[in-house]
Amino acid sequence: MIEVENLHKGFDGEEILKGINYTFEKSKTNLIIGGSGSGKSVLLKCMLGLLTPEKGIIKYDGKPYSEFTEDEKKDLSKQIGMIFQGGALFDSMTVEENVMFPLRMFTHRKKKKQNLERVKEVLKRVNLEGSEKKLPAEISGGMQKRVSIARAIVNRPKYLFCDEPNSGLDPKTATVIDQLIQEITHEYDITTIIITHDMNSVLEIGEKIAFLKDGVLAWKGDKSQIFKTDDETVVDFVYSSNLFQKVREAQQKGL
Amino acid sequence: MNYLHSIGEYFLMLKGTFHRMTKGSVLRGLILKELDDLIIGSMGIVAFLSFFIGAVVALQTALNLNNPLIPKTLIAYAARQSIILEFAPTFISIIMAGKVGSYITSSIGSMNVTEQIDALEVMGINSLNYLIFPKIIAMLFYPFVIAIAMFLGVFGAYAAAVFGGFVPPDLFVQGLQEDFIPFHLVYAFIKTFLFAFILATIPAYHGYYMKGGALEVGEASTTSFVWTSVVIIITNYAVTQLLLS
Ligand SMILES: Nc1ncnc2c1ncn2[C@@H]1O[C@H](COP(=O)(O)OP(=O)(O)OP(=O)(O)O)[C@@H](O)[C@H]1O
Ligand SMILES: [Mg+2]
Numbered sequence: 366m367i368e369v370e371n372l373h374k375g376f377d378g379e380e381i382l383k384g385i386n387y388t389f390e391k392s393k394t395n396l397i398i399g400g401s402g403s404g405k406s407v408l409l410k411c412m413l414g415l416l417t418p419e420k421g422i423i424k425y426d427g428k429p430y431s432e433f434t435e436d437e438k439k440d441l442s443k444q445i446g447m448i449f450q451g452g453a454l455f456d457s458m459t460v461e462e463n464v465m466f467p468l469r470m471f472t473h474r475k476k477k478k479q480n481l482e483r484v485k486e487v488l489k490r491v492n493l494e495g496s497e498k499k500l501p502a503e504i505s506g507g508m509q510k511r512v513s514i515a516r517a518i519v520n521r522p523k524y525l526f527c528d529e530p531n532s533g534l535d536p537k538t539a540t541v542i543d544q545l546i547q548e549i550t551h552e553y554d555i556t557t558i559i560i561t562h563d564m565n566s567v568l569e570i571g572e573k574i575a576f577l578k579d580g581v582l583a584w585k586g587d588k589s590q591i592f593k594t595d596d597e598t599v600v601d602f603v604y605s606s607n608l609f610q611k612v613r614e615a616q617q618k619g620l
Numbered sequence: 621m622n623y624l625h626s627i628g629e630y631f632l633m634l635k636g637t638f639h640r641m642t643k644g645s646v647l648r649g650l651i652l653k654e655l656d657d658l659i660i661g662s663m664g665i666v667a668f669l670s671f672f673i674g675a676v677v678a679l680q681t682a683l684n685l686n687n688p689l690i691p692k693t694l695i696a697y698a699a700r701q702s703i704i705l706e707f708a709p710t711f712i713s714i715i716m717a718g719k720v721g722s723y724i725t726s727s728i729g730s731m732n733v734t735e736q737i738d739a740l741e742v743m744g745i746n747s748l749n750y751l752i753f754p755k756i757i758a759m760l761f762y763p764f765v766i767a768i769a770m771f772l773g774v775f776g777a778y779a780a781a782v783f784g785g786f787v788p789p790d791l792f793v794q795g796l797q798e799d800f801i802p803f804h805l806v807y808a809f810i811k812t813f814l815f816a817f818i819l820a821t822i823p824a825y826h827g828y829y830m831k832g833g834a835l836e837v838g839e840a841s842t843t844s845f846v847w848t849s850v851v852i853i854i855t856n857y858a859v860t861q862l863l864l865s
Contacts, residue, residue, distance in 0.1 A: 413742055415741055415742065435640075438744065439744045441744075442744025443744060445742055447739065447742045449735045449738065449739060450735075451735055452734075453734060453735040453736050453738065453739040454736070455731075456731075456736070457653075466743070467743055469643075469646060470643060470646065470743060470744075474645055
């Protein structure tokens, strides 16, 4: 569980996050949705300690991050998996080395064989067998995304952060990835936070949804509520795609 | 004000670099890779440049030596002094600010803009140590590069002067040995160590703290080259003033 209290963050005098209060629950897929530039990635980076908020508290399982000692922070980082919006793969390393990297950092060298097996296992889960020895530049964008997912889950994290995990993937792979994330969230009791633009994901795995608009938490609920709400900004966002527009019209006509 | 801020940031970066060390086995691999990229990878161009610089210094001296009262040994003497004192340590370092420096800036800079540095930090790795420390260690071997540059420079001078028919071999060798002051070598290697540190850290600073995208990585490389050269030149002046006068 991660709690965020009264979080403020700005750049060069411009306020991006304007007091966010929210609880991300354990064993659930917590979605953050919202328009481009609404501050979703900034919120995630604040929670990860990559950005320092001006004001506010972030609690990991009840303990404020600011009270963590160096050692505790290090322990925490072993339990965190992150999928970056752009993949953020190490481009001097092969696919296998990328996925191996967190294991290599945190486990003893003698475990190399075990680690290799684990890497194989996760690569299989994201459907990437056969590309182990390729460099990130030699595989497609969607494949890079999947390597990034494999790297994030290889160490069996307790907290999984995903910044648009399925953008740039074809609909089928996107669904597979969504389901994979949901599966491991339930299987290992992970606190999973997913930023997404994809209404399919919302429909598929929106167990808890926060809607961010201009740095303010404008709406919260789950997937059953989001398609019924009358909240105008949410309706505006959800039905901005043609497909959903048509579905809504059909619904209203009672088809 | 801005400069002061950058200088402060640079020293904070250095402090952060020698903190929270990366795992030894990982670090070893990184250092070997940097040795290959920064040191071994520079050998070719350094060898080429120093040979021809040495040759041209000897050639110029020989061509301008019209007064019969000045001994021919001067050709070797002048080549030796200018190569050991300035051409090898300083001139080659300026070139390295372009080669090694822009490589460091652009590699760290592109990791920066593609969030690879963030990825390291999320994994609890001190990215400053992970990225910069191996480069500093690898650059400890930079004086070897300069030693080779000195040797090849003198060799180039020999080739131009002797094979060019300006001076017989024994006179050249005699000139090389004339009034040799060992402290000049000490001085040259003291500055080489300083330049090595500058070459590793200033470009790293420009890559690590740059903001923006791919275009800005290119800009950062250019800025880094300018500042690295400026600092090398100023350091060169200061060290010379301090040690030789
Ligand atoms: N490091 C930074 N320095 C300055 N401004 C920043 C920085 N990071 C983000 N911003 C600004 O904060 C705002 C929110 O950015 P953020 O990346 O959180 O958007 P987002 O909601 O993730 O959008 P998208 O869906 O397009 O990824 C943007 O206006 C951006 O310009
Ligand atoms: Mg974003």
